Amino acid sequence: MAMLTKVIPSPKGFCGEESEYCFAPKLFFGDYKKQAEIFCDYVKKGLQLEVVLETFPAADAEGIYLVTDMSYAPGEYKLKAEADGRIFLCAADGEGIRYGLATLLQMARNVQDKLQVPVGTVWDQPDTSYRGLMIDCARSRHALPLLLEYIDMCWLYKVKYLQLHFSDDEAYTLPSKVFPEATSPDRCYTYEEIETLRAYAWSRDVEIVPEIDAPGHATYLQQKYPAVFGDKGIVCFHESTIEAMQSLYRELCLLFPESQYIHIGGDEGRMGWWLDCDECIQYGRSLGYKEENEAPGIPGREYVMLQYLGHFISKMAQAVLDCGKKPIVWEGFSKYVNDMIPKDVTVMVWDGSFQSARSLLESGFSIINCSWIPNYIVTPTWYYGTRECYNWDVYSFGSISEHSAYYQNTTRIYPTNAVLGGQLHAWGDTVEKAFPTLEAGLADEQMKIRQRLPYVMENTWNRDKQRSFDQVQEAAEAADDLCERILEK
Numbered sequence: 001m002a003m004l005t006k007v008i009p010s011p012k013g014f015c016g017e018e019s020e021y022c023f024a025p026k027l028f029f030g031d032y033k034k035q036a037e038i039f040c041d042y043v044k045k046g047l048q049l050e051v052v053l054e055t056f057p058a059a060d061a062e063g064i065y066l067v068t069d070m071s072y073a074p075g076e077y078k079l080k081a082e083a084d085g086r087i088f089l090c091a092a093d094g095e096g097i098r099y100g101l102a103t104l105l106q107m108a109r110n111v112q113d114k115l116q117v118p119v120g121t122v123w124d125q126p127d128t129s130y131r132g133l134m135i136d137c138a139r140s141r142h143a144l145p146l147l148l149e150y151i152d153m154c155w156l157y158k159v160k161y162l163q164l165h166f167s168d169d170e171a172y173t174l175p176s177k178v179f180p181e182a183t184s185p186d187r188c189y190t191y192e193e194i195e196t197l198r199a200y201a202w203s204r205d206v207e208i209v210p211e212i213d214a215p216g217h218a219t220y221l222q223q224k225y226p227a228v229f230g231d232k233g234i235v236c237f238h239e240s241t242i243e244a245m246q247s248l249y250r251e252l253c254l255l256f257p258e259s260q261y262i263h264i265g266g267d268e269g270r271m272g273w274w275l276d277c278d279e280c281i282q283y284g285r286s287l288g289y290k291e292e293n294e295a296p297g298i299p300g301r302e303y304v305m306l307q308y309l310g311h312f313i314s315k316m317a318q319a320v321l322d323c324g325k326k327p328i329v330w331e332g333f334s335k336y337v338n339d340m341i342p343k344d345v346t347v348m349v350w351d352g353s354f355q356s357a358r359s360l361l362e363s364g365f366s367i368i369n370c371s372w373i374p375n376y377i378v379t380p381t382w383y384y385g386t387r388e389c390y391n392w393d394v395y396s397f398g399s400i401s402e403h404s405a406y407y408q409n410t411t412r413i414y415p416t417n418a419v420l421g422g423q424l425h426a427w428g429d430t431v432e433k434a435f436p437t438l439e440a441g442l443a444d445e446q447m448k449i450r451q452r453l454p455y456v457m458e459n460t461w462n463r464d465k466q467r468s469f470d471q472v473q474e475a476a477e478a479a480d481d482l483c484e485r486i487l488e489k
Contacts, residue, residue: 005471006478007106007122008454009158009461016120021083023115025051026063032097036066038155038204039101045486047110062086064104064115066097076125079103081117098205099124099158106156106479128394130346130368130421131460132161132209133453138168140428141186144193146442148200149487153450155204156483157457162201163209163263163423169219174212174255178247182224194255202258209328210256213265214245215312216332232273237280237308245312246319253323261346262325264316267332267354271305284308295336303336310337317345328368331355338363346420349397350376352404352411357397361418369422373398373410375456377426379445380434386476389455390469394422415463424449424456454479 025043029036033053040051056065062085072078072092077100080088089100103124109116135142135150147164154162166173171184175191189197201208214221215235222229228244230236235245253262274280284290289307291300298306313329320327321344328346335355343364349357350370360367369375374384374392382400392398398410405411413419426445435441454476458466467475 006475007103008472008475008479009458010466011103011122011124013123014120016118019083019119020116021081021085021119022111023064023085023087023117024062025049025113025115026054026061027051028054028056028063028065030056030066031068032066032094034203035094035097035101035205039105042105042486045488046105046482047108049110049113049115060086064089068092072096073125075099079122081119083119087117095205098155102156102158106482126158126461127463128421128460130161131159131457132163132368132421132423133159134163134165134423134425136165136426136428137173138165138171140431140441141438142442144189144196147197151201151204151206152486153453153483154206156479156486157453158461159206159457161207161209161261163211165211165213167212167220168217172220174252176248176251178251179225182221184220198256198258208256208259209261209263210252210259211263211265212248212252214316216267216269217265230277232277233270234273236277237274237312238283242312242315245316249316249319250323253320253325260326261328262320263328264313264320265330266313267330269309269332271309274305274308275301287311298336306334306337307340309333310340314341317342331360335359335363348423351399351401352397352406353399353401356405357413361416366418366420368420369394369397370425371397372400375422375424377445377448377452378429379431379441379448381430383448386451386455386473387469389452390472393459394419394463422456422460424453450480450483
């Protein structure tokens with residue numbers, strides 16, 4: 001079963017014979033023409049083989065059959081390769097079919113213009129619902145073709161979500177009819193590019209998670225509209241500003257109608273600026289947030305700032321919820337305001353300086369493990385090795401911050417399904433600064449992503465280790481060879 005060992009993430013199970021069979025390159029797509037067309041495209045690129053698409057035949061014929069079986073759970077599939085020349089891929093939905101086809105592609109070889117595959121049955125399903133990759137489109141310009149390549153990688157490694165960090169201090173990269181001057185002219189994606197991005201992701205069953213980061217990381221917005229968003233290091237805490245930010249999130253929901261998750265930011269806001277603004281203080285007092293109100297061990301001045309942030313996040317989350325979407329926020333608020341934020345908000349835990357994963361879980365939030373160590377890449381300096389990515393799991397957290405409970409001491413929490421999964425992050429802080437050209441920086445970033453993404457997905461698809469590091473490394477190297485052929489221009 002040498003070819004099966006090259007599949008990553010590791011399937012849950014396999015039984016079969018010590019034999020392989022060369023199957024006719026025909027695919028009977030049934031209810032899954034979209035998934036079938038994408039598979040054929042990747043087989044052509046990755047294996048240099050043309051697969052013929054057909055409807056179901058009147059009689060038995062050699063080839064691959066995509067079959068709907070509603071007894072399977074969402075995302076679950078069974079891939080059965082029989083020595084009579086037929087392969088049956090069964091799932092309840094397109095998501096399961098997509099995962100099964102990715103497994104089949106990794107298993108297969110082109111032998112005399114046929115698909116050589118082990119005879120036997122693979123059964124598999126993801127342990128987690130959230131398996132993500134994040135790309136920073138604000139701090140470094142990622143042209144549309146590069147984002148499409150990341151979608152290809154997501155398909156191959158069964159990544160379900162591609163988070164795109166569209167805004168930061170450096171740029172606001174989304175087109176906008178609400179605040180048209182906010183968009184960065186040299187970095188903004190056009191409406192046509194957004195449409196192409198959405199269509200490409202949808203065809204591959206990859207979901208875009210678009211992000212506008214606020215109230216911190218919003219300098220560019222403030223530079224363009226200081227009268228609306230303020231001119232300090234954080235978006236102002238005014239009623240009109242909150243309404244303006246809500247309108248941007250509503251616009252974001254319309255820009256990405258297929259996306260169930262909308263990221264509203266929420267991290268690293270320099271909240272002290274709020275208390276230097278009389279209008280912010282006046283609005284806060286109108287809501288009942290006063291310095292004389294203290295929390296246990298928290299001075300009134302600090303508690304007011306924490307309440308402002310809690311209120312801001314709650315209002316942005318409600319705007320997203322009202323659009324029928326699910327809000328995601330960075331772990332950037334205090335446990336003292338957990339009750340202010342709807343529990344429909346999913347929290348990405350990345351640092352642990354603001355509050356711990358355990359504290360969020362105890363308050364009733366679902367979380368996604370975005371642990372800085374080892375899942376952050378800030379090319380070319382900050383990144384962690386493949387063995388560190390292998391040793392990590394969705395219950396383990398580590399940070400470089402001295403203020404974090406996870407600093408120099410990786411913490412593992414008790415397993416719970418409220419940890420929805422995990423994500424690999426590539427931040428663009430230094431991509432344009434540390435390299436002679438943008439292209440060189442983006443190439444270095446992509447190389448580091450390609451090296452680490454298979455290990456992170458191995459440990460988000462499977463909550464428990466299925467294979468040794470050496471076995472995963474062998475599979476990752478084989479899959480990367482296939483990835484290289486798929487991405488070749």
